[in-house]
Amino acid sequence: MTTELKLHNSLTRQKEVFEPLNAGYVGLYVCGPTVYSDVHLGNCRTFTSFDIIYRYLQYKGYKVRYVRNITDVGHLTDEGEDKMSKGARLAQLEPMEVAQKYTNGFHAMMAAFNNLPPNIEPRATGHIIEQIEMVQTILANGFAYEVNGSVYFDVEAFNARQNNDYGKLSGRRIDELLAESRELKSQDEKRSPTDFAIWMKAGEDHILRWNSPWGEGFPGWHLECSAMSTKYLGEAFDIHGGGNDLKFPHHENEIAQNVGSCGCGGARYWLHTNMLLMNGRKMSKSDGNTITPQQLFTGDSEHVSDSYSPMVLRFFMLQTHYRSTMDLTDAALQAAKKGYQRLMEAWASLGSLQATGGAQNGTVGKEMQTALAEAYAEMDDDFNTPKALAKVFELVSRINALKGGQLSLAEVNASTLQAVRTGLGTLLFDIFGLKEEGADAGAGQETLSKVMDLVLDLRAQARAEKNFAMSDKLRDALNAAGIVVKDGKDGAEWSVG
RNA sequence: GGUUGGGUGGCCGAGUGGCUAGGCACAGGUCUGCAAAACCUGCUACGGCGGUUCGAAUCCGCUCUCAACCUCCA
Structure with a gap:
């Protein structure tokens, strides 16, 4: 079954068939983190x-x-201090030390979640020249003005000359923004509250500073993404992604900068992920409604009753569509943990199934082929992982029934079995990016396996002699050691956890 | 106040004019020395009020309500 890939474009608020600019190639830009503190679970x-x-x-x-950037300059706190500088001041480190520390932590966390690294991971501080050039171009095009060493993007001038397009991504209108703009501090230099800095003059105590045609300063927050996406993906490219909270003002301003500098709008498809909530509310450090990935891994938090591994969390994320808010609760995580285990056990069972029938495929085999094809088709529909996963679980119950004998293996021919193994494996591990946890324990695992063979052999002997006191004692002791024994019709199985 | 997106069974969470989503939990059953697992069956819901339609959770209007954004945020 082949279907067209459709994705929801935030620009049009519609699902569209994806057509890349250049056949066979895709340019994908995702707004990365600002590396001034530990990576947030929402990231x-x-x-x-x-x-x-x-x-x-x-x-x-x-x-x-x-391309996924690292923002290590330009992002200011409410008080107007650069986030990197603030982190450095508090920890008595060089700003770049702070950036490196949290970049390292970010990479480690991405690896824990089994996220592939991007092809290019540009840093804002490594692209000061490109950003200065973009400011110059925007100035030359008449969409910005300089005041006292700072350069501001002139939103109203831009809007007047660009079909009132400013705000089209987020659905905002300038007059509404003006009417609602609140009293903001230290913005006297701006001609209008909607204008935003693309280059800022560095104050005397500002550490991160570079020479520019306007004096020593640093780039505005939104500029790095425009400059780096243009540099590595071109003035027009395929997909730009990021969190929903970046839609306004970050992405809106990014578009304005792209159009303002080259006359083209950058990305053709905008994808936005929705927020992660905890117990129905946005995670927030200030009111205690927060949990770190590390706390979830260890279970060390008042918000959870158990520990949840990175793959359980990944499975949990797969159960929700990327455009929906996701509510993190202990009960939901428990459900995900069990669901993930059931999925992985079925995957292991699939490997042990042997076709017994002929070349003809029975009903069960056909149902399995259909479910697998439908799972892939769901991915074509705006990456609908929850639906794809639902189809996968249709496969799971067939696999378990075949293994348990409730369904006959004569109903599934060898080629179907092989196709399901290949197709499901690709979906689970290559596309969903799951992995079997604990399977990579290495040499210790092999030793344990041999010992377990011995123990289960002895236990089987005890059971054959109806010495249930002995067999239960073995099972209880193994349980206490974290090993679960399950008696099946073809002997006992064991698993850790 | 404005913008954007939601309100679905005990919980999470898809769907979006007629056809069982799925996971977890719960109850009954099969299997089993017991247990666990697995399988089968059951619980069959769409915030409220109107409207359109042969038919609406799905479309339209009103209303209540939640979240995010508008101020740093993935």
Whole structure:
């Protein structure tokens, strides 16, 4: 079954058939983190969503250039202090030390979630020249003005000359923005509250500073994405992604900068992931409604009753569509943990199934082929992982029934079995990016396996002699050691956890 | 106040004019020495009020309500 890839374009608020600018190639830009503190769980959700999108595009045969930036300058706090500088001041480190520390942490966390690294991971501080050039171009085009060493984007001038397009991504209108703009501090230099800085003069105590035609300063927050996406993907490219909260003002201003500098709008498809909530509310450090990935991994938090591994969390994320808010609750995580285990056990069972029938495929075999094809088709529909997963679970119950004998293996021919193994494996591991946890324990695993063979052999002997006191004692002791024994019709099985 | 998107069974979460989403939980059953697992069956819902339609959770209007954004945020 082959279907066309459709995706929801935030620009048009519609699902559209995806057609790349250059056949066979995809340029994908995703707004990365500002590296001034530990990576937030919400970041993990967004980047995992785009990881699956990246993986799926590759599966579809596209040669993808995936660019995800690191913002290490320009992002100011409410007080107007650069986030990097603030982190450095508090920890008594060089700003670049702060950036490196949290970049390293970010990479480690991405690896824990089994997210593939992007092809290019440009840093804002590594592209000061490109940003200065873009400011110059925007100035030359008459969409910005300089005041006291700072350069501001002139939103109203831009809007007047661009068909009132400013705000089209987020649905905002300038007059409404003006009417509602609140009293903001230190914005006297701006001609209008909607204008935004593309270059800022550095104050005397500002550490991060570069020479520019306007004196020493630093680039505005939104500029790096425009400059770097243009540099690596071109003035027009295919897909731009990011969190929903970046739609306004970040992405809106990015578009304005792109149009203002080259007359073209950058990305043709905008994809936005939705927010991660906890217990129905946005995660927020200030009111205690927050949890770190690390706390989830260890279970060390008042918000959870158990520990949840990165793959359980990934599975949990797969159960929600990327454009929906996702509510993190302990009960939902418990459900995900069990669901993930059931899925992985079925995957292991699939490997042990042996076709017994002839070349003809029975009903069960056909149902399995259909379910698998439908799972893939769901991915074509705006990367609908929850629906694809639902189809996968239709396969899971067939696999379990075949293994348990409730369904006959004579109903499934060898080629179907092989096709399901290949197709499901690709979907689960290459596209969903799941992996079997604990399976890579290495040499210790092999030793344990041999010991377990011995123990289960002894236990089987005890059971054959109806020495149930002994067999139960063995099972209880193994349980206490974290090993679960399950008696099946073809002998006992065991698993860790 | 404005913008954007929601309100679905015990919980999470898809769907979007007629056809069982799925996961978890719960109850009954099959299997089993017991247990666990697995399988089968059941619980069959769409915020409220109107309207369109042969038919609406799905479309339209009104209303209540939640979240995010508008101020740093993935």
